[in-house]
Every structure is written in C-alpha cells, then in structure tokens.
Amino acid sequence: xxxxxxxxxxxxxxxxxxxxxxxxxxxxxxxxxxxxxxxxxxxxxxxxxxxxxxxxxxxxxxxxxxxxxxxxxxxxxxxxxxxxxxxxxxxxxxxxxxxxxxxxxxxxxxxxxxxxxxxxxxxxxxxxxxxxxxxxxxxxxxxxxxxxxxxxxxxxxxxxxxxxxxxxxxxxxxxxxxxxxxxxxxxxxxxxxxxxxxxxx
Amino acid sequence: xxxxxxxxxxxxxxxxxxxxxxxxxxxxxxxxxxxxxxxxxxxxxxxxxxxxxxxxxxxxxxxxxxxxxxxxxxxxxxx
Numbered sequence: 001x002x003x004x005x006x007x008x009x010x011x012x013x014x015x016x017x018x019x020x021x022x023x024x025x026x027x028x029x030x031x032x033x034x035x036x037x038x039x040x041x042x043x044x045x046x047x048x049x050x051x052x053x054x055x056x057x058x059x060x061x062x063x064x065x066x067x068x069x070x071x072x073x074x075x076x077x078x079x080x081x082x083x084x085x086x087x088x089x090x091x092x093x094x095x096x097x098x099x100x101x102x103x104x105x106x107x108x109x110x111x112x113x114x115x116x117x118x119x120x121x122x123x124x125x126x127x128x129x130x131x132x133x134x135x136x137x138x139x140x141x142x143x144x145x146x147x148x149x150x151x152x153x154x155x156x157x158x159x160x161x162x163x164x165x166x167x168x169x170x171x172x173x174x175x176x177x178x179x180x181x182x183x184x185x186x187x188x189x190x191x192x193x194x195x196x197x198x199x200x201x
Numbered sequence: 202x203x204x205x206x207x208x209x210x211x212x213x214x215x216x217x218x219x220x221x222x223x224x225x226x227x228x229x230x231x232x233x234x235x236x237x238x239x240x241x242x243x244x245x246x247x248x249x250x251x252x253x254x255x256x257x258x259x260x261x262x263x264x265x266x267x268x269x270x271x272x273x274x275x276x277x278x279x280x
Contacts, residue, residue, distance in 0.1 A: 004232070011225060035214045067222045068229040179213045186221050193228035 003097055003193060004070070011072045013189050014095055015182075018120050019102035020112035021081030024141040027172040028102060029060045029076055032182060035175070036062075057092050074186065081116065090123045098135035098189040099124075100181055102172075103160055105142045105150040110159065117160055135188035138167040139181045144174075 004011050017025040026046065033044045045059040062074040079089040101120065103113045121131040140156050151159075153169055161167055166184045170177025 011228075032214075035212070037214065040214070064218055064221060064225075067225040070225065070229055072221075072225050175213070179217050183217055183220055186217075187224055190221070190224040190228045194231040 003189075009070050011067075011070045011193070012075065013073070013097045013186070014075045014077065015098045015100065015185055015189065016092055016096045017076065017078040017100045017102055018089070018093075018116065019081055020104060020109065020116040021083075023081060023102045023104040023109070023113075023116075024170070024172040025078040025081065025102045026058050027141075028100070028139070028170075028178050028181070029058050029078055031172060031175045031178045032062070032076065033060055035179070057088065076182075083115070083119075086119070086123075089119065090126060093123050093127050093129075096124075096127075096129070096134070097192070098137075098185045100137050100139055100185050101160070102139045102141050102170075103156060105140050105156065106145060107149060107151050110151060113156075113160055132163065135185060135192060136163060136165045137181055137185040137188065138165060139170050139172075139177060140167060141170045141172050141177075143169045143176075144171040 003013060017028055019025050029044065029046075033041070040063055042061045042063060047057065057080065058076075058078040060076040062076060064072040064074065066072070077092050079085070079092045099120065101117060103109075103117075124131045124134060138157070138161050140153055142150065143153075153167070157167055166188075168177045168181045168184065170181060172178055
C-alpha cells in the first residue's frame, strides 16, 4: 500500500489487528468506533457469522482530517482468528503498514496465541514483509480475569514478544488499553514515513 | 451511589488525534523534498481539444472570394 501520495496530498495507513479467535480484536475496533465523535463516524463494516464470530474481517476507516496539508486516514482491520480462515487472514494482510497482535491472557489460550503468532509471521513473509521489522505492538487482553486464570504479563512477554516491541495490558471490553495500543502502533507506522529507506529492510 | 463522571464524547479520540497529528506533522516535515511538491492542479479539459472541434475559418470555407473570375468563366461557358 502506498502510504503517502504527494500528488493528492493523502496519507493512508493500514493497521491490522491480528490474534487468535476470541482474543478481542473486534472489541478493540468497536471501542474505537464508540469513541468517535459523530461528525467523524464513518461506517464500521463487520461481517460476522450467526454465532457472532468474525467471518471475513472488520473494517473501520478513521478519517483524521487534514494534518500539515495532508488528508490523513487510518484504516483499521481485524482478521478472523479461527484457524480455518487462513486465506482471509493472508488477504487482509496485503499492503499492511502495522500490526497489533491481540493476545488472550488466559493461561489455557497460550498455545493458541503462539500458533496465531507463527501464522502471522508466515503470512507476513508470504506477502513479502519482514516479520522482524514490520511495525508491531503486542496487546495482552482480558487482564480483568481472575489472576488464577491468566498468565502474568512477564510470562506473556517472555513467550510471545521476542522482538521486544511495545506491549500493553488491556481490557478491551471496557476500553482499557485500547487507545494506548492504537496510539503506539500509529507512532511506529508514522515513524516509518520519516525513514522510508528502512522500509522492508 | 457515586457515579464516575462520563468521559466527554470523543475524549479518548481527541487525545489520540492530538498525539497522532504531531506525529504526522513531524513525518511530513521530515519528508521536506517530496512534501513540498505543489498539489496537483485540478484537471480541466484542454482548450486545444475544444478548439479542434471548431470548423476552420479559412478564406475558402464556403465563401467565393474570386467571384469575378468565376463569372467570366461562366459567361465563357455559355458562349
């Protein structure tokens, strides 16, 4: 995806929320959408199955207005977490500028988190991205669950965050940590605009 | 029961926007070269194209300029 279009003075950033099924990816986008002032509320596209699981993807366009003469837009996507939607995840990753990995903090979901992270790396590589350098932020969601049911942040970080990227604790269902995560990935993506030569290296 | 004050509508988003705006401004500034390229002018129909459609106004476009000579030739023919 072309991030900066000098001719039309537009900046467009595509951010994908990735993670295992039921980790809270759609909930992140729903919270962002709920906080948008009315005049900026576009349309959040959400395709779900009859059991409320994301079937294809969620799409939330964020129009930030004109900044320094550039019309700035963020496009937030989620992927379906269930393993059998591999082709869709790959499709949604095309042209991605930054990834938020939403991990489920529940101890019993650790294997699913690892599998999803490996799936992310494989799909990024297939799409021509270097999984070691693409802007990435980790979000450890569901921190409100009883301590006996969830892994510690340190353990999650040790297991999942081998790149040492920024990580955030979150309770997406009530909005905690959602905007911190979005702000962080936005900063990483925008920082890349300043150093385009480093892209893909 | 005490109730927490409701957050101003768009409060979280407004904070986010303020932060991101600064990041975008920094990024645009760092891209000094290409960013200073003037925006494209809105495209208009070239004037030349419109003019091409006009019938050329030349001296022989339906106007008989050498009438006397032609009259002479007609008289000659009749003879």
